[in-house]
Amino acid sequence: KAGVTQTPRYLIKTRGQQVTLSCSPISGHRSVSWYQQTPGQGLQFLFEYFSETQRNKGNFPGRFSGRQFSNSRSEMNVSTLELGDSALYLCASSGGAGNYYNEQFFGPGTRLTVL
Amino acid sequence: GESVGLHLPTLSVQEGDNSIINCAYSNSASDYFIWYKQESGKGPQFIIDIRSNMDKRQGQRVTVLLNKTVKHLSLQIAATQPGDSAVYFCAVSISGTYKYIFGTGTRLKVLA
Numbered sequence: 456k457a458g459v460t461q462t463p464r465y466l467i468k469t470r471g472q473q474v475t476l477s478c479s480p481i482s483g484h485r486s487v488s489w490y491q492q493t494p495g496q497g498l499q500f501l502f503e504y505f506s507e508t509q510r511n512k513g514n515f516p517g518r519f520s521g522r523q524f525s526n527s528r529s530e531m532n533v534s535t536l537e538l539g540d541s542a543l544y545l546c547a548s549s550g551g552a553g554n555y556y557n558e559q560f561f562g563p564g565t566r567l568t569v570l
Numbered sequence: 571g572e573s574v575g576l577h578l579p580t581l582s583v584q585e586g587d588n589s590i591i592n593c594a595y596s597n598s599a600s601d602y603f604i605w606y607k608q609e610s611g612k613g614p615q616f617i618i619d620i621r622s623n624m625d626k627r628q629g630q631r632v633t634v635l636l637n638k639t640v641k642h643l644s645l646q647i648a649a650t651q652p653g654d655s656a657v658y659f660c661a662v663s664i665s666g667t668y669k670y671i672f673g674t675g676t677r678l679k680v681l682a
Contacts, residue, residue, distance in 0.1 A: 459613070486668070498614070498659065498672035510668040545613050558604070559661075559670065561613030 457482065459548050459562035467568045473534040476565045480527050480548030487529040488559060489521060492543040501544075504529055533567075541569045572597045574662050574673040582679040589647040591676045593660035598641060602663040604670070605634060605645045607656045614659060617645070647678075655680045 460479045468474050480487050489501040500513040504523035521531040527548075533540055543564040549557035573596045583589045595603075601622035606614035618629045620636050620643070627634050633646040647654055657677050661670040 488668075488670070490672075497674040498661075500669050500671065503668045505668070513669070547613075558616055558619060560616065561606075563611075563613050 459546055459560055461544075461546050461562040461565050463565060464563065465566045465568075467570060468536050469570050470536055470538060472536050473532060474536060474567060475530055475532045476544055476546075476567075478529045478531075478546030478548075478562060480529070480546075481560055484548035484550055484560075485527050486549045486557065487523055487527065488547045488549075489529070489531050490545040490547065491515070492545055492564070493541075498545070501531065536569045538569050541567060543567075572600075572662075572671050574660060574671045578676050579674070580677045580679065582681055583650050584681050585650060585652060587650055589645075589650045589654070589678055591645045591647075591658050591660075591678065593643050593645075593662075593673050595641050595643070595660075595662045595671070597662070597664065597671075598638075599664050600641075600662045601665050603634070603636060603643050604661045604663075605632075606659045606661060607654075608659065608675070609656045617658075650678075650680050652680050652682065654678060 462477045486505045488503040490498045492498045502512040507523045518534045523529040545564045546562045547559035549559045575594050604619040605617040608614045618634050620627045620634045625636050631648045636643045657675040659675045660673045663670045
């Protein structure tokens with residue numbers, strides 16, 4: 456079974472631009488979570504989607520948004536990029552259906568650099 | 571607010587020795603805990619999990635201990651090998667929130 460895939464793996468943008476990152480979960484998984492990882496803050500939760508619905512979100516500004524499609528693939532968008540948005544963005548998928556205890560499987564991440 | 575902390579940012583152990591990595595959490599409602607291993611350039615990899623109705627769980631060469639009284643969990647790695655060198659994170663969740671809070675990570679260095 457293929458793992459979680461994220462595209463692109465690396466991205467360089469300039470301040471003020473916007474970016475869209477993509478995540479394809481493990482086949483059959485319906486929950487997708489997004490995290491931002493930086494050296495100073497560690498892994499921080501952005502949001503979680505299940506069946507195209509956002510079930511929870513972290514404490515990030517509205518510039519960070521996401522969505523999930525009917526095939527469970529998910530995208531996250533960051534608008535008006537700031538230097539501080541440079542980070543590794545990780546996607547994790549899990550079964551998610553009704554069972555609160557879900558092992559999350561992570562993708563390799565997208566490394567975003569904002570210049 | 572919720573917080574998860576690790577006691578040591580870096581841990582160096584001799585190859586063959588046992589490693590113990592600690593994690594403390596703040597929310598007593600937390601009921602699911604996971605340990606992840608992250609190698610350079612890769613996403614976190616699941617190691618072992620434990621639910622709040624347990625206080626110990628064992629896997630292959632790894633054991634997780636949970637002390638709900640003091641809100642502390644630990645990861646024990648037996649006979650540490652060079653391939654165990656990585657950053658280890660604990661993640662804490664509350665059922666129904668669909669959200670995990672991660673600790674800041676402990677870098678484990680295995681000395682030959």
